[in-house]
Amino acid sequence: MRTIEEILEDLARELQAVYEEPEARTMAEWVLQHVLKVNRFELLSRRRENAPDGLQAAVQQYQARLLRQEPVQYVLGEAHFYGRDFMVSPAVLIPRPETEELVQKVIKIYQNQSGVKLLDIGTGSGCIPVTLAAELPGAQVWGLDVSVEALAVAKTNAAKLGQTINWLQQDILQEIPAVEPQSLDAVISNPPYVLEAERELMRPNVLQYEPALALFVPNEDPLLFYRRIAQVAQQLLKAGGRLFFEINEQFASQTQSMLAQMEYKSIKTYQDLRGKDRMVEAMWEGSAA
Structure with a gap:
């Protein structure tokens, strides 16, 4: 009879064919946690127990997909975000830690305010609006995406x-979100920001599996979504409302300049935990008219 630890170690070793050791080990632990329905502490405390029936077979099925470099979150059907488990599928981007940092900034600003109204544009899995609604009780939150498939995941x-959440299926490049003008406290967005030219730099597990619609922007217009969303936000934000972007680190200064030209104020760039320019915040004081 094999132990849980033996199955864990075998999986970690096999995954080192395509991943570095620390990442392979983490993935192996996630798979065992998922199959056994335990947290990491429980997994490690039970590692010397005999493996339950079916564990080896289940792990081998996941292993085959992981060795094809399918992201572990898609393989398991879930991703962790801000202390919660979100369902994910190839219809949505896998939530990233950088986006958690963006959400944390929004929460910090509005946590002591009641009745705030927030719109997330390009919602994907819904991790941003769902987390904001959970962390800001009483907030009214909208989530918008062009993809019907993504919205199905978000609704789940x-x-x-x-x-x-108030869900909107609209194309932000063509339509104004169906929200009352000058009513929102904040617009938040993590739009597509990877240049087409950066494709060759990306890992296969991202390039081959995550939705290109949510990743890429034309080389000749890297601020396409930021400019459009900033224009839309001018119509939807109340005076003193804020705009929050997750950005491509290459374009922080260009994003700031664009927002300044559009008469946004108090424009700030924040670095993520890896020291890269990753978030921009700006305030809309209202139309001069």
């Missing part, structure tokens, strides 16, 4: 986590 996550 909202229901699973017990949050009420």
